[in-house]
Amino acid sequence: MSKAEFLSVALTKAFIKLIAQQTGLEIRERDQTDFSEKIFFRMKALNILFPEYYYQLLEATTIQSYQEWQKLVLLLTNVESYFFRDKEQFKLLGDRILPELIQSKEHNKTLRIFSAGCSSGEEPLSIAILLQELIPYREQWNLMILGVDINQEALKKAKQGIYTPWSLRSIDPERMQRYFLHFDNQYHLDMQIQQMVKFKYINLLKDSFNEHNEIKDIDLIICRNVFIYFETSAIAKVLDKFHHILQPSGYLIPGHTELFGQDLSHFETKLFPESLVYIKKSV
Ligand SMILES: C[S@@+](CC[C@H](N)C(=O)[O-])C[C@H]1O[C@@H](n2cnc3c(N)ncnc32)[C@H](O)[C@@H]1O
Known part of the structure; x- marks a missing residue:
């Protein structure tokens, strides 16, 4: 046998x-x-x-x-990830979505971002880099960037902040120079950026988000290259949980076509040249 x-x-x-x-x-x-x-x-x-x-x-x-x-x-699990993966979506985030969110949150200076299925951290850390560049007096802000994953090894790597050249294949050279220290053929992420992101073990399907104080009133959920590995009914369950934790008018950014066939009636769909994004309808 x-x-x-x-x-x-x-x-x-x-x-x-x-x-x-x-x-x-x-x-x-x-x-x-x-x-x-x-x-x-x-x-x-x-x-x-x-x-x-x-x-x-x-x-x-x-x-x-x-x-x-x-x-x-x-x-x-497949933990493939890299900084600024899908340049177009990051362009949309950096040129439009994040600046708009920052402007709309100027009154209370609070911004809450959730990277679901963050693997070894490249996705939420790329967002941290964008926010570092977009918010002039960042210390005045109450920023939360939370990356969660079910793979403990990937999370361990995320917390270390040390990457191979392969993880940096899509970052522009200027950012690579500014935010990474090249040592022994590895790239050590700037501590300031590293400290902007918190990582946590969470099973998106089974764990209750309510038990985690910080997982509420989210302004932006980014969940890419996760649902491609999921069963359709599991995607629907996680989508429902995402809807609950988003602020009204909060954004959901999945990977391209990853929500195909799902009930998205609680979201408005916004089509940008770079990507489709979903916005929680305000009741
Ligand atoms: C291919 S990676 C995507 C990483 C990143 N979002 C990106 O696009 O580069 C998929 C990640 O989803 C995580 N994942 C799979 N099932 C999960 C679950 N039920 N809860 C949390 N994370 C999960 C995997 O461990 C893996 O790190």
């Missing part, structure tokens, strides 16, 4: 369903061989002989189960 064949069709289905329920992640048919190998790998690490026992461990509500999910998620 090959590694890929040790899981029966029924058990494969049960695993896939459980993973979608717990994380939102969809295991597609074409990825199933690869998926079986990941299950096999985790069973081997735990000395579990039968996949049924591993399933029972994941299904349980024990600390051991929670710890195992943390490890399995490392194998199931």
